């Protein structure tokens with residue numbers, strides 16, 4: 598892994614600006630990865646018409662990869678529309694599963710591209726996907742309401 602990405606992951610895992618309580622939120626969901634013991638609670642605040650992610654935060658505990666991927670996911674997706682977020686989520690999952698490799702496609706991940714090499718570390722894949730799967734589920738539930 599390139600050093601700049603390592604630093605980014607370390608920074609977010611040790612000192613995330615998004616690891617906090619959210620006073621007002623639209624939805625809340627717990628994600629759990631029993632393989633590693635990672636557990637996160639994601640809270641999201643959507644705009645009134647539910648089309649834009651206005652704020653997001655998390656609490657919980659787990660390994661550096663799970664904590665950093667949650668934090669960087671939040672940083673990447675705050676301010677995005679729900680539609681944009683869904684596209685970024687599926688691109689990220691595609692990157693980790695090595696189904697999406699085009700640089701052009703991966704550009705939309707912004708800093709979350711830091712986790713590209715996790716796809717070569719099978720033991721860490723579930724840690725890197727936890728927050729993203731949890732959020733994907735939340736946004737899909739949002740649609741069905």
Ligand code: ZN
Nearest residue numbers: 633635660724
């Ligand atoms: Zn983990």
